[in-house]
Amino acid sequence: MNRIDRLFGILTLLQSRKYVSAEKIANKFGISIRTVYRDVKALAEQGVPVSFEQNKGYFIVNGFFLPPVSFTSDEASALLLIESIVYGFSDKSIKKNYSEALDKIRAVLSPEQKQRLENLKSTTHLQLPSRITPDLDFLSTVQNAISLKRILEVEYINQKEEKSKRELEPIGLIFYALSWHVIGWCHLRNEYRDFKLSRIQNLRVTEVPYTRSEHIPLNDYLKQLPVAY
Secondary structure (H helix, E strand, C coil): CCHHHHHHHHHHHHHHCCCECHHHHHHHHCCCHHHHHHHHHHHHHCCCCEEEECCCEEEECCCCCCCCCCCCHHHHHHHHHHHHHHHHHCCHHHHHHHHHHHHHHHCCCCHHHHHHHHHHHCCCCCCCCHHHCCCCCCHHHHHHHHHHCEEEEEEEECCCCCEEEEEEEEEEEEEECCEEEEEEEECCCCEEEEEEHHHEEEEEEEEEECCCCCCCCHHHHHCCCCCCC
16 A cells, blocks of 8 residues: 555544544554654644544544535444444455445544444444354455456365366355355356355456356346245
């Protein structure tokens, strides 16, 4: 990340919280505390009213940047609840993207709304089995392949622990039986197959477009599953 992007990221982070410690900034952007001091000074020199309160951290003086949109407290609370669900049912890639998007939303909230969200976050918890959220970051990659209609290269391990390399044309992502699954046309088997995300070792979006001119709608495939949708 170059310095300009980092400074913008720090500004967004400062706008999204009531207070932000130098340690939190350093950890988020992988920089030293000394670099944090220099970056905050650079923001101040550009006219950003950054102030500091002992034992709490940095904050943006109230009134800086008029929010382009506004949220009611109930709307902001709903977004926070969705955050818990996202963190419970997604992998690292989606968590990161949602967290960054939510920071931008928090940035336009009033200090009172930010404080309310912080209070709600500490009292909201979603307990789920760990196998729902594998330590992978494939969901965003699969979404990109689907939206671009590009072939995926996949290294897969089946239930018999047999490894294979596949090329597939993904038609959708579904969540059932407490796991994420990629549904796609498999070039090796020459049919639509179901690939459990947690059994994928590696995957890559190629530059090769789909070879089939049409694919069945995902809803038609869902009718074949032994679960009700």
